[in-house]
Amino acid sequence: MELTASNAPTAAGRTPWPQHALVHAVFFAMGAELFLVPPLLGLIARDFGVGEASAAWVISGYVLGYAVSSPLLAALTEGLSPRRVILAGVAIFALGDLGCALAPTLPVLVAAHAVSGIGGGLAAPAIWALLGETAAAHQKGRAISVGAALYAGGQIVGVPLGSLLAAATGWRLPFVVIAGWLAISWLAIAVRLRDPAGAARPRRTRGAAIRASLGLWRYRDFLGTLAATTLTQAARIGAYSYVGVIFGQRYGFGLAALGALGAAVGAGSMSGSLLAGPVIDRWRTTGRPLAAPLIGWAVLLAAAIVGTLAVDAVVPAVLGLLIWCAAGGACYSTAQAMLGITFNDHRAAAVSWNNASMNAGVAVGTALLGTLALGSAGFIAAAAGLAGLGALVAGWLTLLSVRGGRARGEAAGTVR
Template identity: 40%
Template sequence: MTTESAPEKVEIASKKEGSLRTPWGRHALVSMLFFVLGAEMFVLSPLIPMMASEFGVTTPVAAMSVAAFALTYATTSPLVGAFSDGLTRKAAILGGAVVFVCGEVLCTAAPQFALLITGRVLAGAGGAMMGPAVWSYVTETAAPAERGRAVSRVAAFFAAGQILGVPAGAIVADTASWRWVFAAVAFAASVVILLISLKLNNEARIPPRDRRKWRVIVGSLGLWRNSNFALVVSANFFAQAARYATYTFAGALFLYRFGLSTTQLGLVGAAVGAGSMIGALLGGYLVDRFHRSGRSQFGLNVGYGMMMALGLFAATSSEVVWVSVLGWVATFAAGSSYVSTSQEYLTATMGDLRAPAVSWNNSALYAGTASGTFLLGMTELGSTSFTVLAVSFGVVAGLLSGLTMLGHRAAPPRTGTALNSRIKSH
């Protein structure tokens, strides 16, 4: 039985074709799903006050529409990611995207808040299936020297969805109904599904067919024995709580503190998305540069974590609107760089367990969103305790990256092929 890892298989196939070029066009195609996902996730913040009013619930309860998606993604991602690794990346991407669209349609028509939450759960399950498959496909098909940039461009598409989708969604919600926002997301995702089904062919990776399902789960759980993996995933939990969970309340904060309209909140979301895109692209460039110089990329994440903490302090405590906006922009620029740097590490080092590793990481990201939203919702909006809690999330993320950097220097991480040797022997 061969023991070569997925990246090695792709590289061998590429050499046979006489090329090691990164297929940026196909990467852009699958990344369009992240564009849609980014628009959908961020547009909820300015819509939460409107949904709370229509359904007759409080703002923290309405914010659970964000937590429902995140919690579902967090709890289903490891299991779905492990099993879908036996599919082609295209099949996993399309299957998850279809489930995601079904959830968006249900949100569009939901007559009660409970059904809206059900739609968010369904959308989260779909995201849990397609997300790791997109990350894995991009890493497996990128040229080794360009993996950092390839991963960061997926994150940039996510941010672009925020830049363009959030203000557009806010205008639609302000002039028509928030329900049309979910309908537009479902339509856009359906178009991307059609394009992927027609254009994404000739996949080099051959899905493993000889793995017993329970051993796939055992191998996935075994990743936690790798201390570097455990630290990276744990750090991402706090990084996501810092930026996404806190941003869930940004719309309400700007409304109550500065009296911004829904349309103005959309423009703020676009500015924050621009910061996120810049952070993602710059982060990918810096990762590739650090690799070439032999330096640890986790030194970058220490700085990003501290930058998130400072940005959140300004965003949540300032009484000056432009200072608050700049705080959010800085937070998301640093947070996007932080997460894309971590994703590059996991996809590049976990070999055959790449998809389960990304699934665990995505689970931690969305668990951070759900947990952070819940904890912040227990504090008074805009209070000192709210700010302290938000800032502490960024500080912990930076500290955990410092520990990862020290451990990475002391003991280089094992590859996914080594971790997966037991699975491959069965």
């Protein structure tokens, strides 16, 4: 059973971009957080006397904390003030990062980073729902893609800044800086953010909210979108987690060079995310399957991974990495917009599952690829293969749409 969005905008209006900017600042910090650790893996590993694959559990702790908590928290907070939910999540996130900065052992660092992930898992679904609910009907794809772009944009400033701070003072200070940024964002949201007009709606019981969230799994297009996200983000970010080590070994990149590379890669991810939104809006208004662009982005991602890691020349490798991250960012934005548009009445739950799938994909990709020789033929084949499988799933979703026979309507109101 599937449910597909109507392809025509249903309402006019203005998108409150200044209000969106307040929560974009949180996404900016989340993006910096997700991409902060890869350049620091070597320092963390040396500090705790472990291998880089063991240190990579710091990344897995964050993404698993997010993936496990986000769908449940989205269901339990349904009907509450989005502003209050966002404030609570940001506070937990900041406290988790302070715990990272003070962690005396690797297990404590992993656990503290998991707390940060739980904070993100609480705040992000409310933010995504707010963006989709308050955007003008003809700009929903753009509003969601701008949020994803700011998420990627955190990498532009956060990664090089973190690398420079780590080079001067060690790996702990970058976590303090992000916690400080989150504290400032918390104050701005507390003072300036307004709940959307429809926020005060009757709450379901906790059991009913959880059943509604789980009920989304009855729909094949929902399941397919989650699978595509898991696979493409396992390839995109799971493999990227080791790029710092690979580029350091092959090209002698130090922390400063990796920071600059991270900024460039962030710009690539941001560009891909921004491009995906208008594409989705255009395809939606012309009645074409929303999943079709995802096929192209996933194929481009697979090709870029091979092009980056199979060469032994720095300039082609860097150019390939930029395309890799742009295509991966577009994959994520496309899937997020698809769910936000299709499952309108259950947007927070739908996007929370997609975010959980992204983070689960990162954890699986990081763990799987960490078992292979970094940069080897097997590593390259596995990373590109994950993206290729994502393209196949997107093709299946497109066929479902083309063949028809699905209930149409922008809201997934039948999910109970």
